[in-house]
Amino acid sequence: MTGAYSQEGGRRGKPGKGNHMVATRWRARFEPGALVLEGYPFPRGARPTRVPAEALSEVCAGWFPPAVRTREGEYLFVPAEQAGELADFASQHGIPFVRRNDVWSFILEEFLDTEFSPELQEGALRFLESNGVSRAETQAMRELVGKRMLALTAVTWEWQHYGLYDVLSAMRPFTFTTGWSFSRFYEESMRLADRGGVQPASREEFSR
Template sequence: MDEDHISFLGYEFRGASVHPRGKVTPARIRDADWTAIVPEIRTVLGETLFVPRERKSDLEAFCRRHGIERVARPDVWEDLLEPFLDTRIAPDQESATLDRLRDAGFAAHEVSAIRRRLTPLMLAYNFDAMVWAWAYLGLFDLLHAANAPVVDPGLQADLGEPAAFYAWAMAIADRHR
């Protein structure tokens, strides 16, 4: 991280404003969360950019230096991707998840459509690629699955044009502020 911008080198998520290389200035940053599972920046346009964990203290220092607020927000993708975890989801837990999604503005038919669209990708990612995540899958995992070499490129291609898929995922993530 430089004094006046954050550089991204080799950013792996196709469609990102910083893919494969780019920078973000403080004026483009809405907020950040350096304490998140994977530290993140939220741009004023609603894009979530992820920062390597080993740079979390650098991200915190950068944000403090530029007066960028730390905002911890729920990852709506955690609830949307819950069925793809390597664990049994109890009915009361599933009901609570659907309640949170409803409260975030997601109708039941939309949740079903999102999950149906992502089923082949997320099953391939978490089970076929042997990730075996059992506690958490979120936006970072979804983007990783859509770009990782461990997932069949045909399944990734079925998602559509990478920039359009990325924009769709970001728009969903930004709905729950």
């Protein structure tokens, strides 16, 4: 069994910055009053590429790549090298910085190249339950994404962190054979991410 816990060090907190399979080849554009997502790596249905600042509700400190949440509960990513631009944009438009529990990191830790004990596995399940994700939901989602995530780990040997960005990257290229579509998975992944508990944060915390 693999996971985001190591036997010696416990669960790792902040994700590393060299651990994601897809090199960022697009850039967000910050216009006066709007975030523009031309070339965004994930299909978003009929949603517009230009997102007004007033439609954004929070910037998530501690997520990698940096993420901003819309008021509708969609999490949008910005290339890591543009974290400073995102922080400036958020400060200019009064978008709060928060620490939102990254439930996807706990769902996906089973697929990391790291051993962890039954006690730590149980701790992850309890954490997910405390954030409104049942054991049945966790198991079902792990079964859905497992083959793709293990294939990703076979290529990257990632052992520190997987999150929402990674599972979207892994699932997008494939045709679903289980009755799911990527658009359905995208919506469900956002709903799960939105269950994470949230606390206020500062720009300084975001920039660490």
